Amino acid sequence: MLDMRKVMWLLVIPCHVFSRTSSPSGNCTGLSEITFQDIKDIIDKTTQMNLLFNKIADLEEQMITLKKYVPRVIFHARVSDGKNPVAQKRVIYDQVTINKGLAYNTVTGFFTAPVPGVYQFTYSLLAQMTSERTAVYLMRNDESQSYLHSILKSGQAQSSSMDTILSLNRDDQVWVRLGTGSAWSGLGALNFQGVLLEAEED
Structure with a gap:
């Protein structure tokens, strides 16, 4: 809080300057009517205005952060x-355990990038024991980015998975295509997952 004596001086000095230029008597009659309560009220209002200015500055910073x-x-x-x-066929992963950002669509099987950035995807393959050659591809829009390939004798099965890191533009679509053979989905064997590692500005 401001020192009362400093406030009094701030009031006295302009008064005397004004009185010397406008009145030969040099009286500051208005000053005698100002009480300490008036001064306190002025200080309180000034403090409240400072608090409001600080709140406005905080709100402006929050707006920048939200943007x-x-x-x-x-x-x-x-x-x-x-x-x-x-x-x-496009593989439709219809059971979702987590979908923060709602970027994956269980109906179409597409993951659509909500923001540009670097993403990591993981997908898995478990071929049917009757399928000797099975391949799945991770697609970005219409281009293959990586793949899993299973070559086994009939009656054998092997599970595998692949991690792929992609730099995506906004609205790029990532999905999985089964190119050859057939896959087995029992016990949650076929999975597709992704996470935004680092966002980039548009």
Whole structure:
């Protein structure tokens, strides 16, 4: 809080300056009417104004932060038991355990990037024991980015997975295509997941 004596001097000096230029008597009659309560009220109002200015500055900083807000993007999905994908089809992972950011669509099987940035994806393959050659591809829009390939004798099965890091633009779509053979979805064997590692500005 301001020192009362300093406030009094701030009031006295302008008064005397004004009185010397406008009145030969040099009287500051108005000053005698000002009480300490008046001064205190002025100080309180000044303090309140300073608090309001500080709040406005805080709100402006919060607005800047909100403009830079980046949603958390994390999803994990799997193919339901019994829904074994067939060759030359997009794999639909219809069971979602987490979908922060709502970027993965359980109907279309597409992950659509909500913001540009670097993403990490993981997908898995478990071929049917009757399928000797099975391959799944991770697609970005219409281009293959990586793949899993299983070559086994009939009656054998092997589970595998692949991690892929991609730099995506906003609205790029990432999905999984079963190219050849057939996959088995039992016990949650077929999974697709992704996470935003680092967002970039548009």
